[in-house]
Every structure is written in C-alpha cells, then in structure tokens.
Amino acid sequence: MVQYSQTRFDAAFAALADATRRGVLQQLGRADASITELAAKFHMTLTGIKKHVGVLEQAGLVTTQKVGRVRTCRLGPRRLEEEAAWIEKYRQLWDARFDALDQVVEELKRKEKLDGRKQRQ
Amino acid sequence: MDASRDSEPTPMKQRTTVQRKSERELVVTRSFSGPARLVFEAWTKPELLQRWWAPKSYGIAFISCEVDVRTGGTYRFVFGHPAAAQPMEFFGRYIEVTPHSRLVWTNEEAGESGAVTTVTFEERGAETLVIMHDLYPSKKALDDAIASGSTGGISETFAQLDELLVSLGASVGRS
Numbered sequence: 001m002v003q004y005s006q007t008r009f010d011a012a013f014a015a016l017a018d019a020t021r022r023g024v025l026q027q028l029g030r031a032d033a034s035i036t037e038l039a040a041k042f043h044m045t046l047t048g049i050k051k052h053v054g055v056l057e058q059a060g061l062v063t064t065q066k067v068g069r070v071r072t073c074r075l076g077p078r079r080l081e082e083e084a085a086w087i088e089k090y091r092q093l094w095d096a097r098f099d100a101l102d103q104v105v106e107e108l109k110r111k112e113k114l115d116g117r118k119q120r121q
Numbered sequence: 122m123d124a125s126r127d128s129e130p131t132p133m134k135q136r137t138t139v140q141r142k143s144e145r146e147l148v149v150t151r152s153f154s155g156p157a158r159l160v161f162e163a164w165t166k167p168e169l170l171q172r173w174w175a176p177k178s179y180g181i182a183f184i185s186c187e188v189d190v191r192t193g194g195t196y197r198f199v200f201g202h203p204a205a206a207q208p209m210e211f212f213g214r215y216i217e218v219t220p221h222s223r224l225v226w227t228n229e230e231a232g233e234s235g236a237v238t239t240v241t242f243e244e245r246g247a248e249t250l251v252i253m254h255d256l257y258p259s260k261k262a263l264d265d266a267i268a269s270g271s272t273g274g275i276s277e278t279f280a281q282l283d284e285l286l287v288s289l290g291a292s293v294g295r296s
Contacts, residue, residue, distance in 0.1 A: 076268040086267045087139050091149075093179065094253075095137040098151045100173035104163045105155040112159070 015059035020044070021052050025061060025075065032074040035064075144260035147236075149253040157242040157249045161221045164240065165190040175200055184208050192218050196226065228255075234262035 015021055020042055027033060027041060039049040053073055056062035064073045137151045153160050163169045167188040175181040184199040197212040210230055217225035222242050228235035236255040243250045257263040 083141070083267050087141065087147075090147075091135070091137055091139040093176070094139065094149050094151070095135070096176035096178050097173055098137050098153075098251075100176055101160075101163055102153060104169055104173050105153050105159050108159040108162060108169075109155050 011059035012061060015055050015061055018052065018055075021056055024049075024052060024056060024073075028062060028073055028075045032072050035071045035073065038073065141263075142254075145257045145263055147255040147257075147263070149255075151251050152245075153249045153251060154247060155249060156247075157221045157244040160249045160251060161224075161242050164224060165218075174198070180204075181209075190215060190218055190224075192216065194218070231262075231266075234258060234265060236262070236266075 016025075023042060024038060027038065033041070035046060035049055035053065038044075038053070039046050042049060044052075053062060053064060057064060061075070062073055063076050064071050066072075137149065140148050142148045163173065165188070167186050170188060171183050171186045174186075175183050179202075181200045181202050184201050186198055188194075188196045190196075192215060194215045195212065196215070197210065200209045200211075202209070211228065213227035213229040213235070215224065215226045216237070217223060224238075224240045226238050228238060234257070236257045239254045239256070241252045241254075243252070257266070
C-alpha cells in the first residue's frame with residue numbers, strides 16, 4: 001500500500017512538472033472535455049495532447065472514456081481499481097459499525113430478559 | 122510449523138457484504154443475533170445510535186446527534202475527527218418509518234447528488250437480516266461519491282491533492 005502510494009505520488013509529480021499538463025488539469029477542473037477540445041484549447045495536435053493526457057492518466061489524475069468516436073477526459077483516478085478499493089473501505093466502515101451494533105443488541109437482549117424476570121417475580 | 126492450523130476451516134464468508142447492485146445502487150447486508158424489534162430500536166433511539174454509528178477504531182466521535190425518527194422527522198449528526206479541521210455534518214429527513222421493519226431517509230449534506238437510504242429489518246428465526254440500500258439520483262452521483270474517495274463525507278482525494286500542492290510548493294521554495 002505504501003509502495004503503491006509512493007509510485008503513484010512520483011507519477012503525479014512527474015505529471016505535474018509540465019505546464020501544459022497543469023493547464024489540462026485546470027481545464028478539466030472546470031469541465032470535462034474531449035481530446036479534440038483540449039487540442040484546440042492548447043493549440044496542439046491530437047497526437048501531442050493524447051501524449052499529455054496519457055501521462056496524466058498513468059498518474060491516476062485523469063480518466064478517459066471513449067463513447068463512439070469521442071474520447072472524454074475528466075479529473076479523477078482510474079475507475080475499476082478505485083471502485084473496488086472504495087467498496088472494501090466502505091464495507092470495513094459498516095463492518096466496524098455493525099460489530100458495535102452487535103454489542104448494543106446483545107445488551108438490549110440481556111436487559112429485556114432481566115426486565116422480564118423482574119416482571120414475573 | 123503448526124500443521125493443524127492449516128487444516129482449520131477458513132473463516133466464514135464476510136459478515137458484512139457490500140455490493141454495487143446497479144449503476145445507481147449500493148447494498149449493504151448483515152445479520153444480527155436478536156429480534157427485529159431490538160435491532161430497530163438501536164437504529165432509532167439517539168442514545169443507542171450514538172454508541173455504534175461512530176466506530177471507535179475510526180477515531181470519529183459524535184459532537185451532536187439529533188434524531189427525530191418519524192415520517193417527516195429530521196436528523197442531524199455532527200462528528201469530529203482529530204485530523205479534520207472542521208466537524209463533519211450529515212443530515213436529512215425520514216421519508217418512511219415503519220416500526221421494526223423499514224426505515225427510509227434522505228442524505229442531504231451532498232445536496233442534489235445525495236442518496237436515499239432504505240433499511241429493512243427481516244426477522245429470520247432468532248436472527249434479523251438488515252439490508253441497507255442506497256439509491257443515488259444518477260450513475261454520475263454514485264461514481265462521483267466513489268471517485269471522491271469519501272466513505273462518509275470527507276473528501277480524501279482533495280485532502281491528498283492539497284498535500285501534493287503543499288509539498289510541491291515546498292520543493293519549489295527549496296530549489
């Protein structure tokens with residue numbers, strides 16, 4: 001995990017070292033954009049902008065999705081791996097909550113038994 | 122080497138499960154040993170809710186917990202965490218309250234993109250199966266919740282980006 005974060009961190013630093021790529025991030029922070037739109041915005045060829053987007057994608061700073069002939073870029077980490085990690089984190093949170101809830105329910109059960117006994121006496 | 126250890130049965134499947142059921146839905150399930158009546162009570166009485174909703178292992182603590190569990194009633198949870206400068210607030214409204222079987226509430230802290238949560242309590246013998254179902258208004262809303270890294274309102278991605286920018290600033294200053 002630490003190793004992974006470090007690699008990702010290094011990749012993010014490398015990605016941010018370039019002014020165009022920082023510009024692309026800023027642009028995507030305002031709105032999602034297609035490769036064509038980014039190329040026009042930064043006065044670059046499609047191949048040139050694709051290269052930059054690729055570096056940002058590798059660093060997990062941008063994701064792209066192709067729908068038909070348009071590749072849309074947006075801010076954010078790679079989806080599937082992030083989704084699985086998020087779901088596991090979410091599960092752990094609820095598991096911790098539910099372990100505590102187990103104890104509360106146990107206590108209510110004991111209390112009810114005790115109250116029942118008292119009432120019968 | 123303790124060979125007997127290897128032959129021990131592997132632990133049962135995880136007790137709490139989480140599944141992305143569809144583009145807009147997340148489902149959490151867990152069984153509790155006890156009648157639905159008591160499990161429901163623990164979800165609806167603020168003094169009981171506070172004892173399990175903020176797990177100690179997460180370092181989160183309730184600052185306040187206002188809960189008015191009835192149809193149309195509202196709730197507001199405020200949590201503190203040592204690493205968070207601001208308290209975290211979660212609030213919404215109960216849309217449906219059916220004693221011992223069903224709770225439905227809104228999650229309004231995220232504005233329009235908040236999910237509607239439905240919790241059902243099904244008694245099965247001595248156990249109660251709890252199914253918690255989060256329905257997001259759109260695929261994008263759930264995708265965004267996942268992408269933000271937040272599992273409970275803290276946007277960890279932005280915290281990481283802040284860290285990155287701070288260290289970036291620091292390294293530029295040094296050179």
